[in-house]
Amino acid sequence: MSFEDLLSMLRDMHPDIDFETAEGLIDKKVLTSFDVVSIVAELSETFDVELGAVDIVPENFNSARALFALIQRRENE
Amino acid sequence: MKSFLSYLNQTADRLPDKLAFSDGETGLNFAQLRQAAAGVGACLMNSGAKGEPVGVLMERSPDQIAAFLGVMEAGCFYVPLDEQMPRERLERIVRTLCPRFILTDAKNMTAAESLCPAAEHLLFKGAAAFPCGGRLHEEASGDDLSYVVFTSGSTGEPKGVSIRERSLLDYAQSLPRALGYDESLVFGCQSPLYFDAYLKELLGVVVSGGTAYLLPRELFINPISLIKFINDHGINALCWVSSAFSLVARLRTFYAIQPEGIKLICFGSETLPVKHLSAWQQACPNARFFQLYGATECTGMSVCYPVAGPQDPAKPIPVGKPFPGTRLYLINEEGKIDTEGEIVIGGDCVMAGYYKDPVRTAEVFISDPANPDSRETFYRTGDMGRFDEEGNLIFIGRRDQQIKHMGHRIELGEVESAALSLKGIHEAVCCYVADRQRIDLFYTGPAQPWDVVIGLKQKLPGYMTPSRTEQRSELPHLPNGKIDRRTLEQREYRR
Numbered sequence: 402m403s404f405e406d407l408l409s410m411l412r413d414m415h416p417d418i419d420f421e422t423a424e425g426l427i428d429k430k431v432l433t434s435f436d437v438v439s440i441v442a443e444l445s446e447t448f449d450v451e452l453g454a455v456d457i458v459p460e461n462f463n464s465a466r467a468l469f470a471l472i473q474r475r476e477n478e
Numbered sequence: 479m480k481s482f483l484s485y486l487n488q489t490a491d492r493l494p495d496k497l498a499f500s501d502g503e504t505g506l507n508f509a510q511l512r513q514a515a516a517g518v519g520a521c522l523m524n525s526g527a528k529g530e531p532v533g534v535l536m537e538r539s540p541d542q543i544a545a546f547l548g549v550m551e552a553g554c555f556y557v558p559l560d561e562q563m564p565r566e567r568l569e570r571i572v573r574t575l576c577p578r579f580i581l582t583d584a585k586n587m588t589a590a591e592s593l594c595p596a597a598e599h600l601l602f603k604g605a606a607a608f609p610c611g612g613r614l615h616e617e618a619s620g621d622d623l624s625y626v627v628f629t630s631g632s633t634g635e636p637k638g639v640s641i642r643e644r645s646l647l648d649y650a651q652s653l654p655r656a657l658g659y660d661e662s663l664v665f666g667c668q669s670p671l672y673f674d675a676y677l678k679e680l681l682g683v684v685v686s687g688g689t690a691y692l693l694p695r696e697l698f699i700n701p702i703s704l705i706k707f708i709n710d711h712g713i714n715a716l717c718w719v720s721s722a723f724s725l726v727a728r729l730r731t732f733y734a735i736q737p738e739g740i741k742l743i744c745f746g747s748e749t750l751p752v753k754h755l756s757a758w759q760q761a762c763p764n765a766r767f768f769q770l771y772g773a774t775e776c777t778g779m780s781v782c783y784p785v786a787g788p789q790d791p792a793k794p795i796p797v798g799k800p801f802p803g804t805r806l807y808l809i810n811e812e813g814k815i816d817t818e819g820e821i822v823i824g825g826d827c828v829m830a831g832y833y834k835d836p837v838r839t840a841e842v843f844i845s846d847p848a849n850p851d852s853r854e855t856f857y858r859t860g861d862m863g864r865f866d867e868e869g870n871l872i873f874i875g876r877r878d879q880q881i882k883h884m885g886h887r888i889e890l891g892e893v894e895s896a897a898l899s900l901k902g903i904h905e906a907v908c909c910y911v912a913d914r915q916r917i918d919l920f921y922t923g924p925a926q927p928w929d930v931v932i933g934l935k936q937k938l939p940g941y942m943t944p945s946r947t948e949q950r951s952e953l954p955h956l957p958n959g960k961i962d963r964r965t966l967e968q969r970e971y972r973r
Contacts (some may be wrong), residue, residue, distance in 0.1 A: 413946065414945055414946065415931070416927050416928035416931050416947065417928055417931045417932045417935065427696075427699055433695075433699075433940055434695065434696075434698035434699045434725070435884050435940070435941060437699050438725050438728070438729075438915075439914075439915070439916065439945055441728075441729065442728075442914060442915075446914070452729070453729065453730045453733065453734070454701045454702050454726075454729045454730055454731035454733065454734045454735070455702060455734050457699065457700060457701055457702075457729050458699075458700050458702075458703075459696070459699055459700060462699070
């Protein structure tokens with residue numbers, strides 16, 4: 402999956418958030434734990450990307466770039 | 479009759495120095511909790527409060543619980559106003575209540591003043607330190623209200639569930655016994671304090687002498703830290719909504735870290751998938767597991783089922799048998815008692831009604847189905863159920879468009895009416911995709927989806943905003959002109 406694919410998925414879920422530039426999504430409480438679980442579920446269903454508990458930390462969800470970097474690390478494993 | 483607060487007197491006499499509530503950073507022991515509640519009560523009475531609503535707009539904290547108890551001590555009833563509720567919802571609640579007094583903290587003072595300028599705003603810290611004897615009232619009439627909590631209503635107007643002290647006392651007598659509470663329990667409270675769900679922990683502390691930690695919300699974005707918090711604080715009892723247990727299991731948390739010493743697990747409010755239950759059962763081999771069922775209108779939980787051993791994934795887990803003193807029937811469309819039908823509940827647990835709303839109260843109250851001449855009122859839950867061979871209640875589903883999402887009760891109609899109130903929306907309909915725990919909104923009209931999402935976020939709490947918002951050129955209709963939900967669902971989800 403490309404960064405564009407991820408952006409498009411996130412935009413579908415939260416069209417009010419500019420994922421290209423937004424930072425601190427968790428720290429600023431833009432995304433809640435419910436949102437994180439939905440994103441994890443959507444990644445699994447749409448892209449077969451399986452994230453585990455060690456991945457679910459605020460740093461990995463604070464921006465689309467951070468999330469994409471995490472996905473790439475998992476795909477390269 | 480004896481008051482609910484007499485339990486706190488007893489426990490504080492017995493265990494004054496024991497920790498009652500903590501958020502991991504600050505805490506109140508039983509003596510401090512009682513002292514703070516007595517101070518708040520004395521301060522409110524001194525200000526002239528009597529038998530009226532007192533809004534509590536505070537951060538989720540041990541102090542907030544002391545504020546609730548203090549309002550009861552003053553002979554008033556508390557109404558939680560959450561800092562995270564959208565402004566419009568808070569305003570509607572305040573319009574219904576017209577409170578003369580609001581208890582708040584330094585962080586929320588400005589918000590409280592702008593929300594309700596006419597009210598007198600009391601800072602918790604000052605109120606808790608108000609000079610008083612320190613003991614709480616032992617006697618109560620039972621008919622006075624203890625609290626009012628607001629739940630979703632299909633018209634968009636939240637309904638204020640009004641609970642009398644006798645209902646709270648009934649819960650205090652039944653729940654700790656049914657679940658085998660004792661003072662060794664250390665609860666990890668997941669729920670917000672603006673719903674009745676936290677009463678399970680409140681009773682575990684005030685009635686049974688246990689301790690409760692208010693789990694910081696952020697921990698649920700970080701499941702390993704959540705389990706670590708549980709282990710570090712010796713938490714051994716978890717009464718959570720099913721989706722919170724599912725969340726931890728789904729993220730495969732137990733491969734990384736195991737909870738230690740869990741003795742009691744209670745889940746409810748939604749279905750817990752058997753595979754997620756099994757993951758918890760394996761991770762907590764010494765815990766007793768219960769499934770609970772109930773309604774806010776019946777003071778929390780009314781039915782419980784001890785879940786022992788592996789469950790058959792093909793069969794629903796029963797919700798069990800009602801607590802002693804609670805009467806539960808299933809009624810068919812003619813209103814007659816049956817083995818399958820709508821769940822109706824009677825007993826001391828039943829609410830006084832929806833606050834200042836006799837019309838919607840009358841819609842959900844019926845007379846005793848077993849004895850229509852009796853004056854006892856039963857609450858129609860809107861949930862459908864059946865009994866299994868052992869007489870355990872099995873939950874089947876909802877009669878209407880109400881759903882349970884992430885532990886919150888939501889009328890899809892409320893989401894739809896919020897959408898319809900936005901500019902550029904002609905028609906709107908919501909579908910709940912249960913297996914993905916997602917609310918989808920479909921609408922017609924020129925409004926752009928992102929404008930709709932932004933508009934909805936200003937009107938609805940986060941848990942009610944749709945995960946997907948889709949514009950359609952048209953929606954299917956039934957011959958009577960209503961939106962054809964079934965056809966829409968088949969089209970969208972190939973159900």
